[in-house]
Amino acid sequence: MGEITVVGGGLAGAEAAWQLAERGHRVNLIEMRPAVMTPAHRTGLLAELVCSNSFRGASLENAGGLLKEEMRRLGSLIMAAADATRIPAGGALAVDRTRFAEFVTERLHHHPLVRVRTEEATELPVPPALIATGPLTAGRLAASLRAFFGHDHLHFYDAIAPVVYAETLDMDLLFRASRYGKGDDAAYLNSPLTEEEYDVFWRELLAAEVRSGHLPEDAVFFEGCLPIEEMARRGKDTLRFGPMKPVGLVDPRTGRRPYAVVQLRQDDAAGALYNLVGFQTRLAHGEQERVFRLLPGLARAEFARFGGMHRNSYLCSPVLLRPTGEARKAAGLFFAGQLIGVEGYVESAASGLVAGINLARRLDGEEPFVFPRETALGALMHYVTSAAPDRFQPMNVNFGLFPPLDFPARGRREKARLLAERALTVLEKVRQTIFRK
Numbered sequence: 369m370g371e372i373t374v375v376g377g378g379l380a381g382a383e384a385a386w387q388l389a390e391r392g393h394r395v396n397l398i399e400m401r402p403a404v405m406t407p408a409h410r411t412g413l414l415a416e417l418v419c420s421n422s423f424r425g426a427s428l429e430n431a432g433g434l435l436k437e438e439m440r441r442l443g444s445l446i447m448a449a450a451d452a453t454r455i456p457a458g459g460a461l462a463v464d465r466t467r468f469a470e471f472v473t474e475r476l477h478h479h480p481l482v483r484v485r486t487e488e489a490t491e492l493p494v495p496p497a498l499i500a501t502g503p504l505t506a507g508r509l510a511a512s513l514r515a516f517f518g519h520d521h522l523h524f525y526d527a528i529a530p531v532v533y534a535e536t537l538d539m540d541l542l543f544r545a546s547r548y549g550k551g552d553d554a555a556y557l558n559s560p561l562t563e564e565e566y567d568v569f570w571r572e573l574l575a576a577e578v579r580s581g582h583l584p585e586d587a588v589f590f591e592g593c594l595p596i597e598e599m600a601r602r603g604k605d606t607l608r609f610g611p612m613k614p615v616g617l618v619d620p621r622t623g624r625r626p627y628a629v630v631q632l633r634q635d636d637a638a639g640a641l642y643n644l645v646g647f648q649t650r651l652a653h654g655e656q657e658r659v660f661r662l663l664p665g666l667a668r669a670e671f672a673r674f675g676g677m678h679r680n681s682y683l684c685s686p687v688l689l690r691p692t693g694e695a696r697k698a699a700g701l702f703f704a705g706q707l708i709g710v711e712g713y714v715e716s717a718a719s720g721l722v723a724g725i726n727l728a729r730r731l732d733g734e735e736p737f738v739f740p741r742e743t744a745l746g747a748l749m750h751y752v753t754s755a756a757p758d759r760f761q762p763m764n765v766n767f768g769l770f771p772p773l774d775f776p777a778r779g780r781r782e783k784a785r786l787l788a789e790r791a792l793t794v795l796e797k798v799r800q801t802i803f804r805k
């Protein structure tokens with residue numbers, strides 16, 4: 369049997385390659401790093417996490433937690449890596465980013481049916497193939513995609529959050545706690561602000577110099593990932609109801625809820641690095657130092673990584689793709705990851721899992737499988753391939769994408785629990801009837 373080309377060794381491509389190989393297919397995984405780098409990646413490792421080290425909520429009461437559980441049950445490589453390299457993060461699943469990427473890289477390099485090649489793909493490969501080149505798809509391949517689909521890519525811009533060294537923080541002014549005491553208290557450091565401190569911080573943030581970079585005047589931001597200074601411009605209290613919300617946190621030194629709080633999340637297993645949660649920004653580097661050092665406990669903070677701006681490209685999937693991940697106009701050509709308009713590490717890997725399984729089915733002479741919408745995998749793929757094309761924007765998985773329950777539930781938590789139960793029951797049937805493994 370010939371080799372299947374998978375282009376892009378990120379979250380989606382790594383998962384897809386694994387699913388194909390585990391189903392007995394030879395995979396030629398083409399990843400351009402480290403020979404050619406993207407503006408956000410820093411290593412040559414497969415499945416590198418470019419920003420946060422969090423895979424978000426671990427509980428089945430949120431749709432992201434359910435999606436992760438479904439992936440585990442279908443033999444996901446990305447979830448195996450995340451579970452093996454997990455670090456404390458309260459109710460979230462966070463990983464040591466280096467060990468995580470090394471785990472994925474080693475598994476794929478050692479798989480007898482996977483060959484990893486360092487090379488930039490400049491043209492769309494001949495099917496059977498799978499493209500998962502992500503939001504930072506290199507230029508020539510992007511041009512080839514545009515030519516093939518005759519349909520322009522859509523573009524928007526994302527900002528990434530800064531990371532500081534723990535040893536440069538003043539621990540006397542910070543306190544450790546998870547919101548509502550959920551999970552492990554050691555995971556978050558909190559910087560509490562009084563009303564006066566918040567006022568000064570907000571004014572300085574508004575006055576700070578923004579780096580325009582290569583952004584057009586009308587750059588559109590993804591609502592779920594607005595730069596902090598952009599949020600500040602929307603009103604004085606916007607941050608207090610967003611990333612600086614104090615709810616569920618009590619400062620042990622005052623016994624009271626602070627006026628506002630900045631949470632810092634552990635970023636590596638050793639606890640040497642912390643990221644400023646929700647503080648994605650495009651402030652000039654010097655301004656990031658000046659303004660963020662106004663936060664209590666950060667006066668002498670040294671930055672391991674500054675926040676920044678990046679391009680984010682995605683296809684108009686509602687027009688171009690089937691819910692199996694296959695291109696409407698070319699049988700055997702599959703797409704996955706952020707390039708198809710899912711948002712987030714887990715969602716990207718999940719779509720890689722779906723597309724990988726379905727390409728394997730195509731090769732085995734079976735029809736690609738549409739995951740039922742009752743499952744998180746199905747709900748996500750359904751959204752991406754059936755949203756209104758003119759308003760299509762990348763989306764994280766959420767319970768709003770699922771078909772409603774047939775009966776009323778008491779409250780949101782109960783509803784979430786019932787939706788998750790239904791999803792896992794349906795998934796089990798899918799697994800037994802459809803998959804051989």
Ligand SMILES: Cc1cc2nc3c(=O)[nH]c(=O)nc-3n(C[C@H](O)[C@H](O)[C@H](O)COP(=O)(O)OP(=O)(O)OC[C@H]3O[C@@H](n4cnc5c(N)ncnc54)[C@H](O)[C@@H]3O)c2cc1C
Nearest residue numbers: 376378379380400419420489501502506705706712713716
């Ligand atoms: C700056 C930034 C920050 C983000 N932060 C977060 C976050 O904190 N949390 C979160 O959940 N999501 C985040 N995302 C969104 C998204 O989850 C990630 O981008 C995720 O990595 C997407 O997975 P992917 O597999 O689709 O793409 P990637 O993980 O980017 O993988 C694509 C791979 O394809 C390679 N490639 C590209 N073009 C070519 C080519 N022509 N030939 C060969 N190889 C190629 C790249 O080198 C890369 O390794 C962020 C995105 C960006 C851009």
